[in-house]
Amino acid sequence: MPSLAGLFFWMNRKIENINKITITKPLKLDCGKTIKNFPLAYETYGKLNENKDNAILVFHALTGDQFVTGTNPVTNKEGWWVTAVGPGKAINTDKYFVICANVIGGCMGSFGPKDTNPENNQPYGLDFPVITIKDMVKAQESLLEHFGIKKLLCATGGSMGGMQLLQFCATFPDKAFSAIPIACSSSHSAQNIALNELARQAIMADPVWDNGKYVSKNVQPKNGLAVARMVGHISYLSEKGMQEKFGRKLQEKADYEFSFNADFQVESYLRHQGYAFVERFDANSILYITRAMDYFDLSKQYKGGLVEAFKNQDTKFLVISFSSDWLYTTKENKDIVIALNASGADVSYSEIVTDKGHDSFLLNEPEFLKTLKGFIDSMYEKFKNEKRI
Amino acid sequence: MKSLKMKKEFKVIAELLPNNTRVLDVGCGDGSLMNFLKEEKNIEVRGLELNQENVQHCIHKGLPVIQGNAETELHQFPDQSFDYVVLSQTLQAFYNPEEVLKNLLRIGKAVVVSIPNFGYWKVRMKLLFFGEMPVTKTLPNTWYNTPNLHMCTIKDLFKFCYEKNINIKQVVGVNEDKTSLIKKNNLEIKNLFSKLGIFLIG
Numbered sequence: 069m070p071s072l073a074g075l076f077f078w079m080n081r082k083i084e085n086i087n088k089i090t091i092t093k094p095l096k097l098d099c100g101k102t103i104k105n106f107p108l109a110y111e112t113y114g115k116l117n118e119n120k121d122n123a124i125l126v127f128h129a130l131t132g133d134q135f136v137t138g139t140n141p142v143t144n145k146e147g148w149w150v151t152a153v154g155p156g157k158a159i160n161t162d163k164y165f166v167i168c169a170n171v172i173g174g175c176m177g178s179f180g181p182k183d184t185n186p187e188n189n190q191p192y193g194l195d196f197p198v199i200t201i202k203d204m205v206k207a208q209e210s211l212l213e214h215f216g217i218k219k220l221l222c223a224t225g226g227s228m229g230g231m232q233l234l235q236f237c238a239t240f241p242d243k244a245f246s247a248i249p250i251a252c253s254s255s256h257s258a259q260n261i262a263l264n265e266l267a268r269q270a271i272m273a274d275p276v277w278d279n280g281k282y283v284s285k286n287v288q289p290k291n292g293l294a295v296a297r298m299v300g301h302i303s304y305l306s307e308k309g310m311q312e313k314f315g316r317k318l319q320e321k322a323d324y325e326f327s328f329n330a331d332f333q334v335e336s337y338l339r340h341q342g343y344a345f346v347e348r349f350d351a352n353s354i355l356y357i358t359r360a361m362d363y364f365d366l367s368k369q370y371k372g373g374l375v376e377a378f379k380n381q382d383t384k385f386l387v388i389s390f391s392s393d394w395l396y397t398t399k400e401n402k403d404i405v406i407a408l409n410a411s412g413a414d415v416s417y418s419e420i421v422t423d424k425g426h427d428s429f430l431l432n433e434p435e436f437l438k439t440l441k442g443f444i445d446s447m448y449e450k451f452k453n454e455k456r457i
Numbered sequence: 458m459k460s461l462k463m464k465k466e467f468k469v470i471a472e473l474l475p476n477n478t479r480v481l482d483v484g485c486g487d488g489s490l491m492n493f494l495k496e497e498k499n500i501e502v503r504g505l506e507l508n509q510e511n512v513q514h515c516i517h518k519g520l521p522v523i524q525g526n527a528e529t530e531l532h533q534f535p536d537q538s539f540d541y542v543v544l545s546q547t548l549q550a551f552y553n554p555e556e557v558l559k560n561l562l563r564i565g566k567a568v569v570v571s572i573p574n575f576g577y578w579k580v581r582m583k584l585l586f587f588g589e590m591p592v593t594k595t596l597p598n599t600w601y602n603t604p605n606l607h608m609c610t611i612k613d614l615f616k617f618c619y620e621k622n623i624n625i626k627q628v629v630g631v632n633e634d635k636t637s638l639i640k641k642n643n644l645e646i647k648n649l650f651s652k653l654g655i656f657l658i659g
Contacts, residue, residue, distance in 0.1 A: 384521070386516065402525075402533075405523060405533065406533040409523070409533055409534060409535070409538075410533075410535050410538075412538070414521050415521060415523065416512075416515070416516055416521045416522050416523060417522075417523040417524050417525070418509065418512050418513070418516065418524045419509075419524050420509070421509065435509065435513070438513060439512075439513055439516055442513060442516045442517035443516050443517075445517075446516070446517060446518065446519030447519065449519065450519055
């Protein structure tokens with residue numbers, strides 16, 4: 069097994085070869101600081117057509133990245149949304165041009181806490197400015213200009229990706245013809261914040277974390293980061309789904325070991341997920357991105373609340389929730405629908421019945437994928453017609 | 458539930474609705490009526506539908522639809538946010554049709570409600586001569602599996618509107634391909650010979 073330092077070196081080398089734009093325009097962050105000349109890493113799939121009316125912008129979730137489908141060149145694993153995006157898939161890359169950017173604060177090539185601070189030639193660590201969902205979205209909007217796209221056919225994202233999408237639509241009301249927020253919320257609930265705090269505390273309790281200064285020592289607080297990931301994984305499944313998948317099944321053994329090893333399959337699963345994650349993700353990025361999620365409250369940004377946030381929307385929305393998702397519940401998604409309705413926006417809503425919990429949007433859920441495909445294809449026909457007129 | 462010749466009912470409803478208006482179709486099914494209104498009358502349509510498969514059909518047709526239960530989720534639509542609200546052959550299936558109607562009148566400036574007429578002569582005959590709950594083309598289910606909890610006649614709905622001070626603008630009776638206006642003076646006879654009643658109220 070390669071040493072962690074070696075692994076970082078290898079990852080950083082690969083990261084140098086990924087697509088990036090440098091955003092030269094100063095971006096004033098919500099925290100008050102201004103950043104400029106910073107990198108935004110992205111990936112595209114499919115081909116932008118001549119009319120530039122087939123572009124779909126995908127926003128990724130907390131631990132996602134720009135490698136939506138195909139093979140992620142850094143991790144050599146499948147892209148995180150391979151179930152929905154690709155040739156012949158619901159978001160058909162034979163037909164549509166899919167763009168996804170790594171969020172700022174992330175660790176897959178976009179400006180993030182492991183980048184070098186020019187002031188002291190050290191990795192930023194906790195000197196990296198606290199960013200918000202709005203900051204992430206503003207940075208990504210630059211990609212439209214980069215590709216010369218006036219209006220996206222569609223923008224979509226699940227979980228934190230959905231939050232970015234809602235922010236995108238509120239901040240840039242004329243940039244997307246249609247939008248599909250999936251399994252998300254317009255403001256982080258107390259439970260959401262609590263779970264994120266648990267993840268952060270796990271990282272910060274790891275002595276290796278060292279106030280975020282571990283990066284310069286080429287190490288990673290992997291124990292803390294792994295626990296943070298385990299918390300996440302529990303919240304992505306449903307009680308029923310977990311029971312069906314693992315039950316009380318033991319991990320390759322006939323009986324209890326009377327020890328604290330991973331006797332149960334569910335323990336083994338969590339440990340595996342936790343420790344696999346530390347190889348591809350930066351602990352400080354988790355702190356920054358979860359903070360951005362916690363600060364997200366779209367209604368707070370507008371005097372009239374959420375209804376005001378969606379005023380003057382021409383965008384056609386499809387909100388999708390999953391019945392067993394307890395992280396971003398059907399109710400929270402419906403509140404978005406109610407606000408969109410009240411603001412007079414064109415909105416559709418579907419609740420997919422499934423036991424798979426929050427993770428459903430990443431899985432092969434036929435009803436979900438059919439709905440996604442039907443909406444995007446019908447929107448493409450409308451968008452083309454509208455442009456012709 | 459929607460088993461009577463769809464096209465005729467939709468045509469009558471479409472005739473009641475002026476062009477270029479905003480219409481909410483409550484219980485919109487697979488979106489056939491919405492599509493018809495959109496295509497024929499340039500009406501801006503929205504739908505509310507409970508069944509996931511039907512919701513998918515609407516979405517595939519590019520029709521905006523919200524998955525939800527009209528019984529419990531009408532509150533999400535603001536007051537007077539639509540010119541018309543349409544409720545096709547589902548009033549009788551609600552636990553509390555009075556509350557639903559009240560909500561529809563709050564959301565729409567006017568409401569179109571269609572009901573399968575329990576006063577239709579064949580329905581009456583079935584009960585009178587056979588002593589059985591009627592099963593007809595418009596009412597295809599048996600007593601133990603019918604979604605219809607509050608069957609009523611055209612006359613019942615007339616009376617209801619009077620009692621509740623709801624303004625009746627127009628009532629159309631439908632029997633197969635024939636339609637006729639129903640007024641106070643022909644109510645008894647039309648209540649006997651109409652399979653379906655379509656009310657424009659509010």
